[in-house]
Amino acid sequence: xxxxxxxxxxxxxxxxxxxxxxxxxxxAIAYGTQIVAGVTPGKGGIKHLSLPVYDTVARAAKETGxxxxxxxxxxxxxxxxxxxxxxxxxxxxxxxxxxxxxxxMVRVKRRLQDSDTRLIGPNSQxxxxxxxxxIGIMPGHIHFPGxxxxxxxxxxxxxxxxxxxxxxxxxxxxxVGIGGDPVYGLGFVECLELFLRDPETEGILLIGEIGGTAxxxxxxxxxxxxxxxxxxxxxxxLRAETGRRMGHAGTVNVFGKGAGAAxxxxxxxxxxxxxxxxxxxxxxMRAALRG
Amino acid sequence: MNIHEFxxxxxxxxxxxxxxxxxxxxxxxxxxxxxxELRGTPCVIKAQILAGGRGKAGGVKTARSVAEAKxxxxxxxxxxxxxxQTGPAxxxxxxxxxxxxxxxxxxxxxxxxxxRSAGRVAxxxxxxxxxxxxxxxxxxxxxLHQLAVDPKAGLDASAAHAFAARLGxxxxxxxxxxxxxxxxxxxxxxxxxSLIEINPLVLTADGALCALDVKMSFxxxxxxxxxxxxxxxxxxxxxxxxxxxxxxEINYVRLDGDIGCMVNGAGLALATIDLLKEHGxxxxxxxxxxxxxxxxxxxxxxQMILRNPKVKAILVNMYGGGILRCDTIAEGxxxxxxxxxxxxxLVVRAAGTNMEIARKILTGQAIPVAFADDMAGAAxxxxxxxxxxxxxxxx
Numbered sequence: 055x056x057x058x059x060x061x062x063x064x065x066x067x068x069x070x071x072x073x074x075x076x077x078x079x080x081x082a083i084a085y086g087t088q089i090v091a092g093v094t095p096g097k098g099g100i101k102h103l104s105l106p107v108y109d110t111v112a113r114a115a116k117e118t119g120x121x122x123x124x125x126x127x128x129x130x131x132x133x134x135x136x137x138x139x140x141x142x143x144x145x146x147x148x149x150x151x152x153x154x155x156x157x158x159m160v161r162v163k164r165r166l167q168d169s170d171t172r173l174i175g176p177n178s179q180x181x182x183x184x185x186x187x188x189i190g191i192m193p194g195h196i197h198f199p200g201x202x203x204x205x206x207x208x209x210x211x212x213x214x215x216x217x218x219x220x221x222x223x224x225x226x227x228x229x230v231g232i233g234g235d236p237v238y239g240l241g242f243v244e245c246l247e248l249f250l251r252d253p254e255t256e257g258i259l260l261i262g263e264i265g266g267t268a269x270x271x272x273x274x275x276x277x278x279x280x281x282x283x284x285x286x287x288x289x290x291x292l293r294a295e296t297g298r299r300m301g302h303a304g305t306v307n308v309f310g311k312g313a314g315a316a317x318x319x320x321x322x323x324x325x326x327x328x329x330x331x332x333x334x335x336x337x338x339m340r341a342a343l344r345g
Numbered sequence: 346m347n348i349h350e351f352x353x354x355x356x357x358x359x360x361x362x363x364x365x366x367x368x369x370x371x372x373x374x375x376x377x378x379x380x381x382e383l384r385g386t387p388c389v390i391k392a393q394i395l396a397g398g399r400g401k402a403g404g405v406k407t408a409r410s411v412a413e414a415k416x417x418x419x420x421x422x423x424x425x426x427x428x429x430q431t432g433p434a435x436x437x438x439x440x441x442x443x444x445x446x447x448x449x450x451x452x453x454x455x456x457x458x459x460x461r462s463a464g465r466v467a468x469x470x471x472x473x474x475x476x477x478x479x480x481x482x483x484x485x486x487x488x489l490h491q492l493a494v495d496p497k498a499g500l501d502a503s504a505a506h507a508f509a510a511r512l513g514x515x516x517x518x519x520x521x522x523x524x525x526x527x528x529x530x531x532x533x534x535x536x537x538x539s540l541i542e543i544n545p546l547v548l549t550a551d552g553a554l555c556a557l558d559v560k561m562s563f564x565x566x567x568x569x570x571x572x573x574x575x576x577x578x579x580x581x582x583x584x585x586x587x588x589x590x591x592x593x594e595i596n597y598v599r600l601d602g603d604i605g606c607m608v609n610g611a612g613l614a615l616a617t618i619d620l621l622k623e624h625g626x627x628x629x630x631x632x633x634x635x636x637x638x639x640x641x642x643x644x645x646x647x648q649m650i651l652r653n654p655k656v657k658a659i660l661v662n663m664y665g666g667g668i669l670r671c672d673t674i675a676e677g678x679x680x681x682x683x684x685x686x687x688x689x690x691l692v693v694r695a696a697g698t699n700m701e702i703a704r705k706i707l708t709g710q711a712i713p714v715a716f717a718d719d720m721a722g723a724a725x726x727x728x729x730x731x732x733x734x735x736x737x738x739x740x
Contacts, residue, residue, distance in 0.1 A: 074668075078667065081667065129566060129569075130569060130570070152635075153565075153566040154566060155537055155564055155566045155567035155570075156459055156537075156539065156564050156566070156567070157459075157466070157534060157537055157564065157567065158567075159464065160459065160464055160465060160466060160496050161496055163464035163465075164464075164465075164495070164496045164497055179666070179667070190667075191636075191666070191667040191668055192666065192667050193665065193666055193667045193697060193698045194667075195698075196697060196698075206612075207612065208610060208611065208612020208613065208615075209610055209612070209636075209666060210608075210609055210610020210611070210612050210613035210614075210664050210666065211610065211612035211613050211616055212612075213610075213664045213665075213666055213696075213697055214613055214616070214664055214696075214720070217664070217696055217697065234611065234612070236459055236461045237459060237461060237464040238464075261612070263611075263612055263615055264615070266461045266462070267461060267462045268462075271462060288616075290612050290613075290615040290616040290619065291615040291616075291618075291619065292619050293618065293619045293622040293623070330623075331616070331619060331620050331623055331720075331721075332613075332616035332617070332619065332620055332720055333620060333719060333720040333721035333724070334721075
């Protein structure tokens, strides 16, 4: 089962002919992912990694029946690549590109509203369903199949959390990097909805950090839905605030105080078990499962 | 990237923002000249530093005469201002903005930013602006109004009018506010701003609006399409070590503690700092290696930590991922130590891709490393090491 991606998911890669993309597509294929084609404008017709390359996403989708796209395109072209995939009605788009301009993402987010596409990222390590499908740049070998669903804002902390879950003998159903950017696609709330509906997922782990309101929104959702599955969380940056900032708007609350303490308070009030520090993520998840 | 008030005003004047007449002065004589051009009207002399809270810190003065303008300018230039937003080191005043004083009937607050949860550009406004805006907002969040803009439709004139009404403006002033909002929205979206804050936006006695103070920041990731904006960067205001690190694909923020930190990934770096502080340690920096970092760049980053005289112990916390593997980081550290030596204890926690190779690289070079198996162990060891050296030094 798992969420969003499994062994049957057919994946195209936008920008596959680039060096980094080639490396990660090879890794994904070795992991067992069905990468079926690449898309690079102007290179349609060639073969790369023994796979067909098309000029457009629409053509690639039509020829291969792909239901997911990995966007591996430089920042200045990433938004247009995401929009091309949305327009081609690809159900799942994963963008790993870092440093995409925020207002470009405002434009992408608007397009998403009028579509059925789900976007993961940008600035995300992607999504992995262990031993089935890896769409992204995460190291496959640290994951193993199991019953914990993980959604995270930070790639490096996800690996840390996955490693700790592994030592606590907790495998993963799916692991989603929602990305570290201010404006992004799939958020904690959508991940929670998907994991709660997934019969294989028995516990959910959220990895957040200071800034923004994603954790507060997750807490509000959990408080309202009162889900039966145990949920654990960790929020990074609680003690890291430096006090350097510009203007008042960042602290004027409406758009989120973004302070770690408020996030943890909200999550705890919603019944989430919050790890006191990053060293205790695995043990907190295990404790949450015991109830 | 943040720009100065005078730069923001110059930019936004082109978008129809109503401003008082004024100019930039880099010396007391220049300030005197501008005050003379303002024809004896009282003028306000404002320190140009990239931080808010200047007024309370004594960085804004009113002169009643041309001579007083010159004296005040002389006293402000070269001074270090410590405000609520500068951090403890403060900022040195190198330039002043001299502007005609405006008689204020009311002070409002108006800002444009990206509402992260809506994923849209949004206005934020309050009928009561000024320096106390944060307190006002904290005590009564209902006094802050917001208006998110649909990027497809743009800013709707009637929505802008309605928003102005919520700020307590009516008639001509409301129409003027809507026009200001239109200009700000265009500036924000055309220039890839990340913040425009007008505080206060003043309603004068004769019913006109005037932007008294403006703060403006830009999305660093979009500067590639705005070379003229990128040129506005005040390099004097940048921390040289942060600028250097950025060239090596390293995110670096200098902190005031004594434990040098090198971590791959911003989230893991934040978590590491949290853990150090929980163990009673004091981090000397936040250093996040980007995934694309090379061995040489890691070496340069490690040299930066070694060069910091406050550092009494170093913690490297690496989780090898799909792009940046532990061996790359270890090779960089080994190269740095080979060149510069290592006089303080080094604790390394290596996990994930190629962790064993990383350990072999460091032990093979006979670098004195204490390896830790997990984050908690690493934090405990390095904090103990940092205190141990402090004890000896004090004895």
